[in-house]
Structure formats: C-alpha cells, structure tokens
Amino acid sequence: MYKRLCFSKMTQYLPRSRRFAPLAELATDQHHELPKLHGVIFDVDGTLCLPQNHMFSEMRAALQIPKHIDILEHIYSLPTASQQESAMETIRAIERRTMTAQVAQPGLADLMAYLDAKNIRKGICTRNFETPVSHLLGKFLAGHVFHPVVTRDFRPPKPDPAGLLYIARSWGLVRAVEGPEDEGNVRAVLEDESAGSSAREKEGAVVRDGAELSEVGDASGLIMVGDSIDDMTAGRRAGAATVLLVNDANSHLAEHEHTDLVIERLDDLVQVLDHGFVGREIHQGP
Template sequence: MRRALGIPKTTDILQHIESLPPPRQATASEAVRSIERQAMASQAPQPGLAALMAYLDDRAVPKAICTRNFDVPVRHLLDTFLPASPFDPVVTRAFKPPKPDPAGILHIARRWGLPGAAGLIMVGDSIDDMAAGRRAGAATVLLVNGVNGGLAAHEYTDLVIERLDDLVAILEDGFEGRDASQRRDGAGGKDGHLADEPTSAAL
C-alpha cells in the first residue's frame, strides 16, 4: 500500500491520506481500497479461529472487531468464515480516530454498557493493536507470526500466543492485563498472576 501511495514505511497510511487535499484523498483512498479488495481473494482463517469462536459463543462472550480496514473485506471475512458468530460492533476505519488511538476500543466498551475497557481483551498482530488496547486500558494479546516477533517483548504486549485457540486454556485459568494487575496489587491484592475470566473480547 505504501508503495502505491509513494510513502516510506515510517509514514502512517491513514494519516497520510488525511493530510492530502480532497481530490488526492479520494484517489489515494480508492487505491488502498482496491488493494484490499484484491487481498480478499486470498483471505484465509487464522489457525484456531473456529475453536476460539465456538468457545466464546458457547459462553455468550460478546465479541467486536476494531480494524483499520474498510468494511467490504471485513464483511467478506465474517460472511465467509464466521457466518454464525456474532460481532457487534464492527469498528472499521470509517470510525475516527483509528487505531492506534484507543477511541475505537472505548467505543466498543460503551456499546456494551461498560464504564471502560478494563474487562476487555484486545487480540491483534500489530503495534497499532497493542498500542490501542493498552491506551484504552484493555488487556492485550499478540498473535505472533513470522514478521511481528519483535512485538513480543514490547511494553504494550501483555501476552503472546501462536494460535488463536491458545486463548481457550488461558481464559479458563483467568487472565488480565498488566495495568489491571498493577491496579489490584496497589490496592492490596496478593495474587498478581490470578484473575477472573474477562467478560469481553475485542479482536
């Protein structure tokens, strides 16, 4: 995408588009959407996706999506691989400001009637995902792959998994983010590695 827009790797794509004059914004936005549409043809579910969704759905755990993509490829992914698994809300890049700003995750929390994101888990594979989750106050889980391993030790990453269904055993034992552990320990908690099962998941 950056090559199509003629920008370096250090430049945020969405911020760059927002900085352009209106006629160029429209052209650049369509160039990005065209690439995303082409990528739809090769979409494949992450390993462990079906098992994790079945676990969450069996327990009526609400799920949402917070993404920097536009709605067409997101809807294609859901309709193709998760037609029976509800996600609400689905926050795309039409929502401003996008990740890494925490606004999208906080919007999800409000839609679910929660006072904040402390009970949410943000699962993702990018620094934008980890940053948005941490800034919102959610627990963060990095789905590690061949290109993002450097984020495993990042201060914004609470937990690292290799497959989505690795989360099942973790949720059974109880998991919370670093911020929540520090808040509880500061209030007199003594078992920093133990926690109640999170009630919500934002992906």
C-alpha cells in the first residue's frame, strides 16, 4: 500500500494549478477560489483497459529491438518510408490480435458515469493506433463521448505534450504567450522532443520557426490519467495535473516527480474529484 505524503511536502511540491475545486460543492459556490476542472484526458492500454504488457514484448521481438529502445522512435528512425510503414504494420497486426483480449479496468463504468453526470469533458491521448481504441470504446464505453481522440497518427506522440495541448485547444482552452521569455519557454517545451518530427506543427501547439508565438493550448485545468512515464511526463510538460493508475509493473512511478496523485482503481478518482483534487496525495482505495 502507498503512504500518504505529509501536507507540508505536498504544498512545497505542488503549485496552485494542481488543485481543483470539489465537484460536489460547485453547485453551492463553495471553494470558488480554487480552479475549476475543465476536463480529463485518458491513456488507453493499462488505463481504460487492463495492461497488455506482453504486446510490447511481442512488438520488440518482431522488430528485433531491445527493451530500452522506444518502439515508435525506432520506427520513425528507419531510413525509408516503406520500411517505416512495414514496421508500423507489423505492430498494428499485433495490436489487432491483442485487442480481442481487452479487459476493462475495474471502476471504469462508475468513473465515466460520474464524469458524465458532472458534465466533465473526456478526451483520449494514446500511442495506440485507431482500431484497438475504437474496439475498446465500442465494447466497454458505448454511449460515452470522448473527443478528441488523439492516436498514433498524431505526431509527435507522448511523452511530447503536443497531443494534450491540441486537446486543450480543441476545448477552447488557450492562454496568451506573455513576452519573449514566456515564448522562449513555450518553444523549448514544444520543440525539445519534437525536433525530429515532420508533423510538429499541430493545431494546439503551433510552433513555426521564426514566427511569433501568440497563444498556446492551456492544459492547466486538465487532468491526465495514465499508467506510464510517457503519460506522466506528457501531462507535466503540458501543464496538466497527472494521475497514475498504479499496478505491479509501474509502482516505481508513484514517487516520480511527474506524478501528482496515485490511484489503485479508476473509480477511486470519483471520491478525489468530489472532495477536491490535491496533487501529490497518494489515494488508497477502500
């Protein structure tokens, strides 16, 4: 089990933007001084469904790459477009076969019903391709709206923050870039891991060489829920709060600096949001 961090540590680590007003009390106008939660973004494999870690081992074996090599980075680094497409189709075939064994995460239905009842927008940002995502949504989440759904076709992928900033912008959440220093910081965040991408100019995180950057997607009112370091880092770099859905394989991320809060089941998040999200708090299920 995970121990709660002391309040002094939480407040030293956690900026105000990582706190949200309790959803249970918004109707009574209490806690109006706290920021309002504007939406929740979810990863897919290991988050909306149980982890299928064997899938990634199969992919690396098929591509003949070791564990420390990122699968997508390897594919994008291949010298020709035909080699990249062939490698991509290899991992798609594994995903198609594996998606038939998807199992919903415990608490999935209750959390989605709660978010819908509170009119909280839901989006998806995943490194999966579209077919297994659509399969999961149709099998376990029929009737629940997720928009936008950012899949592998969006580049650069997580841990780059561009996908989350695109979602923020699509929800009308933007902020003005204030002065040259702020613009420099924003460009550094958006370009650092995107430098080699041919598709880094995306709505929501538009960075054009030599052009003035006037606004950027604002994810400070959002929560990123995931199970990997890519999810936590993408959320942190985008300015969102981060929630780790912990399991035996990722428990080392519970104390990672990019993780704001840890839950053991998806529906643990219901109580957290009802009472007011406070990051760097380790939440234990019943």
